[in-house]
Amino acid sequence: MLKALVKLTLPALLVASGGLQANEDGSTLETVKEKGFLSCGVNTGLPGFASPDDKGKWSGMDVDVCRGVAAAVLGNADKVKYIPLTAKERFTALQSGEIDVLSRNTTWTLTRDASLGLNFAGVAYYDGQGFMVSKDLGVTSAKQLDGAAVCIQSGTTTELNLADYFRTNGMKYQPVVFDTSDGTAKGFDSGRCDVLTSDQSQLYALRLRLSKPDKAVVLPEVISKEPLGPLVRQGDDQWFNIVKWSLSAMINAEELKVTSANIDKMKSSTNPSIKRLLGIEGPKGKGMGLNDDWSYQVIKQVGNYGEIFENNVGEGSPLKIERGLNALWSDGGILYAPPFR
Amino acid sequence: MLLRLWRDPAWRAVFFQVLLIALVFLGGAWIVNNTLTNLESRGISTGFDFLSQTAGFGINQTLIEYDESFSFMHTFVVGLLNTLLVSSLGVLFATVLGFLMGVARLSSNWLLAKIAAVYIEIFRNIPLLLQIFFWYFAVLGVLPSPRQSISLFDSVFLNVRGVFFPAPVLDSGGMVAFWAFLAAVVIVGVIVLLNRRQRKNTGRPLPWIKTISLAVLLGLPTLSFWLTNGSLHWDFPALKGFNFRGGVGLLPELVALWFALTIYTAAFIAEVVRSGIESVSKGQKEAAAALGLRPGRVMNLVVIPQAMRVIIPPLTNQYLNLIKNSSLATAIGYPDLVNVFAGTTLNQTGQAIEVIAMTMAVYLTISLTVSLLMNMYNRWVALVER
Numbered sequence: 099m100l101k102a103l104v105k106l107t108l109p110a111l112l113v114a115s116g117g118l119q120a121n122e123d124g125s126t127l128e129t130v131k132e133k134g135f136l137s138c139g140v141n142t143g144l145p146g147f148a149s150p151d152d153k154g155k156w157s158g159m160d161v162d163v164c165r166g167v168a169a170a171v172l173g174n175a176d177k178v179k180y181i182p183l184t185a186k187e188r189f190t191a192l193q194s195g196e197i198d199v200l201s202r203n204t205t206w207t208l209t210r211d212a213s214l215g216l217n218f219a220g221v222a223y224y225d226g227q228g229f230m231v232s233k234d235l236g237v238t239s240a241k242q243l244d245g246a247a248v249c250i251q252s253g254t255t256t257e258l259n260l261a262d263y264f265r266t267n268g269m270k271y272q273p274v275v276f277d278t279s280d281g282t283a284k285g286f287d288s289g290r291c292d293v294l295t296s297d298q299s300q301l302y303a304l305r306l307r308l309s310k311p312d313k314a315v316v317l318p319e320v321i322s323k324e325p326l327g328p329l330v331r332q333g334d335d336q337w338f339n340i341v342k343w344s345l346s347a348m349i350n351a352e353e354l355k356v357t358s359a360n361i362d363k364m365k366s367s368t369n370p371s372i373k374r375l376l377g378i379e380g381p382k383g384k385g386m387g388l389n390d391d392w393s394y395q396v397i398k399q400v401g402n403y404g405e406i407f408e409n410n411v412g413e414g415s416p417l418k419i420e421r422g423l424n425a426l427w428s429d430g431g432i433l434y435a436p437p438f439r
Numbered sequence: 440m441l442l443r444l445w446r447d448p449a450w451r452a453v454f455f456q457v458l459l460i461a462l463v464f465l466g467g468a469w470i471v472n473n474t475l476t477n478l479e480s481r482g483i484s485t486g487f488d489f490l491s492q493t494a495g496f497g498i499n500q501t502l503i504e505y506d507e508s509f510s511f512m513h514t515f516v517v518g519l520l521n522t523l524l525v526s527s528l529g530v531l532f533a534t535v536l537g538f539l540m541g542v543a544r545l546s547s548n549w550l551l552a553k554i555a556a557v558y559i560e561i562f563r564n565i566p567l568l569l570q571i572f573f574w575y576f577a578v579l580g581v582l583p584s585p586r587q588s589i590s591l592f593d594s595v596f597l598n599v600r601g602v603f604f605p606a607p608v609l610d611s612g613g614m615v616a617f618w619a620f621l622a623a624v625v626i627v628g629v630i631v632l633l634n635r636r637q638r639k640n641t642g643r644p645l646p647w648i649k650t651i652s653l654a655v656l657l658g659l660p661t662l663s664f665w666l667t668n669g670s671l672h673w674d675f676p677a678l679k680g681f682n683f684r685g686g687v688g689l690l691p692e693l694v695a696l697w698f699a700l701t702i703y704t705a706a707f708i709a710e711v712v713r714s715g716i717e718s719v720s721k722g723q724k725e726a727a728a729a730l731g732l733r734p735g736r737v738m739n740l741v742v743i744p745q746a747m748r749v750i751i752p753p754l755t756n757q758y759l760n761l762i763k764n765s766s767l768a769t770a771i772g773y774p775d776l777v778n779v780f781a782g783t784t785l786n787q788t789g790q791a792i793e794v795i796a797m798t799m800a801v802y803l804t805i806s807l808t809v810s811l812l813m814n815m816y817n818r819w820v821a822l823v824e825r
Contacts, residue, residue, distance in 0.1 A: 129782045186786050191789075193483065193684070214789040216485035236679075245680040247499075247600060253786030259498045261507035264497075264587070270680065273497040275772045285772075288576075289584045290691070292681045333481045 126198055126330070126337035127171065127387050135177040138164035139197040141277055142182040144302040146411040146419070147203050156180045160201040161296040162224050162406045163328050165399065166344040167199055170392040175399035184277050185253040188216050192329060199341055201328040203297065210329075219341040221327045224423040224432060226320035227259050230300040230305060233293060233313050240319040244269040249282040249291035251275075259322040260295055283307045286314075297324050302417050339386050347393040349435035350375055351402035353426055359400040361394065374438045381439065393438070403433065460490045474792065489788040490515070496783055498774045500690055511784050518779035519801060525693060525775065526762045526805075529700035533761060534754075536701060537708025542738075544713050555709065563706035566762055570703055575695035575771045582691075585682055594675055596683060602694065603676035606687045619663035626659075627652045692773035696765065704761045714748035755813035759806050766802075776801060792822045 130136050140148035140160050147160040156178075165175040188381050191376060192200045193215055203225075204210070206218040232236045240263070250257050252275045264271045274280045274291045283304040286294040294304065299321060305311045328345065330338050351357070354372050356364050364372055374380030375393055382390040389395075400406065408414045425431025444450045478485050490512040497507055502520040505513055546553035562570070580599065583589065588598040596603040609616075630652055634645045676686030719742050727741040728734075768775035769782060776798060785794040 186782055189786070189789055190791055192479070193578075209787070209789070213482075213484035215478075215481040243681075245684070247682060252783050257783060258787070261495055261497050265507055271497065272499045274499060275774065275778065277769065277772070277782075281772070288580045290580070309547055333480070 102194060114176060114271050121145070127335050127340065130171055130198055134172065135179050136164060136168040136171065136199065136429070137179050137181055137197045138167070139181050139183045139188055139191050139200040139202055140164065141202050142184055144203065144279055144300060145306055146299065146415060146417045147303070148182075148201075148397070150180075157410065159223060159406060159410045160203060160328075162400050162410065163201040163345060164199060166396045167328075167341055169395040169399045170340060170344045170347070170388055171394050173389065173391075175395070185251055186277065189216065192216060192331060198337075199328050199330055203300070203326045204329060205297075206325045206327055207255060215332045216308055217330045217332050217338055218327050218329055219338055220345045220435075222345060223299065223301050223326040223327040225297040225324040225326055227256055227295060227322040227324060228294055228320055229317040230286070230294045230296075230301045230314050231292060232286075233315055237317070240317050240321070240424040241267060241269075243271065245271070246293050246436055247272040247274055247291040248293045248295055249274050249276065249285040250295055251279050251282050252277060254296075255324065256296055256321070263321045280303060280307070297326070299411060299417075299419060302419055303411075306416060336387055340388065343386065343393075344396055344433040347375065347396045347438075348400065348406065349426075349433055351393075351397045352404040353428065353435070356397055356402060357405055358398055365394075371438070442767040478482065478792075484788075484790060485793070487793055489790055489793070493787070494784070494787075496787070498779055500693065500774050511788065514784050515776075515780045515797065518774060518776035521774050521779070522762075522765055522768075522801075523805075525696050525773065526698070526765045528697050529704065529761050529765065530758050532697070532701040533704040533708055533757070536705035537757075538712050540705060540709035541712025541716070544709060545716055559706045559709050561706075561711070562702050565703075567699060567703045568767055568770060571695060571699040571771060575691065576700045579691040579695055585678060588678070588683075596671075596676055598683075599691065600682060601688050601691045603683045603686050603688045605675045606685075607671055608674050609671050615667045616660045616664040619821045620660040620800055623659040624657050626655050630655075690773070692768070692771050695771055696768050696773050700761055700764060704757055704764075704814075707757050707760075708754060711750055711757065712746070714753075715748075715750035716742055718749045719745045744820065748817075751813060751817040751820065755810055755817075758809055758813065762805055762809065763802060 140156065142160075143149045144158070146158055148156060148160040150156050161178075161180065164178045164180070168178045169175040181191065183191050183197075183202060185198075185202075186396060188200055188202050188204065189210070191197050200216075201222070202207075204218075205225075206221065210216060211218060218337070223408065229240050229243070231243075237243065243264075248260060248271050250260060250273055257273070257275070260271070260273070272291075274285055276285055279296065279300060282294055282296065285291055286304075287308050293316075294301065296304065301316050305314055305316070308314055328341055330341050333355075354369070354375060356372060356375065361376070365378065367373065370379065376397075377383060377390045377393055383392045384390070386392075401409070407421065411417045411419045412421065421429070421431060423432050425433060427434040445454075458672040475485060493507075494509055494511050494514045495507050495515075498505060498514065500521055501517050502524060503513075503517060505517050540555045540558060543551050544559065546552045546555070573680050582599045585596075585598045585600055588596040590596050595607045619696060629647065632643075634648050638644050661678055674685050676688065723741055723745065724737055727737040732740065765775060766777040769778040772778065781794055781798040785791055788794070
């Protein structure tokens, strides 16, 4: 009798589990359109990349990537719900479906691409790891840091690069690990550690948070490659393409000198590349399940890559970071996006 | 045949129990199967292979040998040992402080009783996390930099990076002293047994029992060390480059967590102790006093042994709370199991389910072990009815 019971229930349970799986694999595009906003995972607070102002309005490079995707999908860059995440929480939040896109200064690495079930949709910022020390120490090179206490954020590639760097240079260090980048800045400020290490862009941002910003210097050494970009879940190629091409639209717009200010004038341009970029001719949005004016909305509402860079981290911001690697390939940088064709 | 079995209530009961177990088991199997299928369809790695991969990150307090080239399994052990270290320090000191405060609260000395009452009411009513932050940021975080350390006789140093003590280093004769100490422990054990027999037979303990035991414990290792020409020197901490090297250093994270856990839990233990002492009826104390026992002996021989029966079960709960609360370490970056293994390791490997399952299993094992030991102790002190 028991056997019969198991025979009856087992297939039933298997069917039930199969049904559940099918439900969860819905298209992200449909989900986002249905709920009417984009859930975007961002940093808990990093000036220039993602930080809320006193009215709770988010701004930054990473935030503008989210806004670009929302403009492409929903036609409104403001329909984004920002979910602040620590470095430790970020991948689980995306894997579990709590967020649709993770745009949180995340370094593109093999492990993250291959074993987390996630895909990087491109590079939004080329960064590298650096060190910040207090001026009083009189240190001029990272090679003089033997025996130093180093503040780092847990769960980052920084933690691994740091260990590699000190080991290859035969130096010792004492890691002091914090959960948030804000925590590392506080630890550095209170003197708990001699050195603060992070991506260089973050060092400039965190320096503004110190009680005496001009007492700290960023050392010249860059010890790693840190290509930062947005991520999506594996297995939804349509959504992957949407995020990838929203970013590409911004970079292509800068290359073609289309800005949020002149875009309406550019609509009457005779340049075929611009016509394709704005969806007047060429492939348009159908292939990705979007409206034909998706790229127009991205550039109009958010701006091209150059505008985003200048407003958030460049000359128009307190950070004043130079374009460097993040200049267009035609201007001496390595920023390069596939063509709209 | 089946119908007859069905009508038998005993058989029916067995049938439903088997059915229930089968359903629970199938439910569990379904959850596991569903999880594995979903993880695979999303391209997320599973299994425990990651434990043998190279960790590649540093940890600032390791009780065993560890560096970046060790495996993720080692990060698990390092984190586990750090959790055990802060938990055992916390349990030990919270017990002592808790007992002192509990007894003090019942003291006939007005000032002492009030101080204990104020201590208990303040520290058990402030959230533990805030207390950890208080010790870490407000007390230890404002200490001077290593170059301006507060020093005591130039051998103990206190600064924002922690506390540094000189460490004794045995050059030779260390093993002899160690074996001599073990021998002393055995001898003291024998003395205690002899004393017990003596008291049972004659009603009087052996004279000078405590002094003799202490002398054996301390004297034997010292004597053997001296006789074998053992030598010892002190390793003083000294400022070299950025930080102090040499000696023994306590991280400010460890100190903050240890203080906060001790002081918070001791407030609860004090109340447990008080309730235990008050549960012993007044008549017992009066009877003991009538027999001519001095107040100290009344406490030691009559009140405490009876109070222990009431104290042990809630005390066990406090120990378990303390051990589990030690996972708040992650808030100030003390490298405990949750911070190192369920934090960094989880993030570097992305295998949340395996890592969290291992971490939960550890806390469950520690808690069950502590409960088991405390239950054994409880059975030992329980009133034996005759």
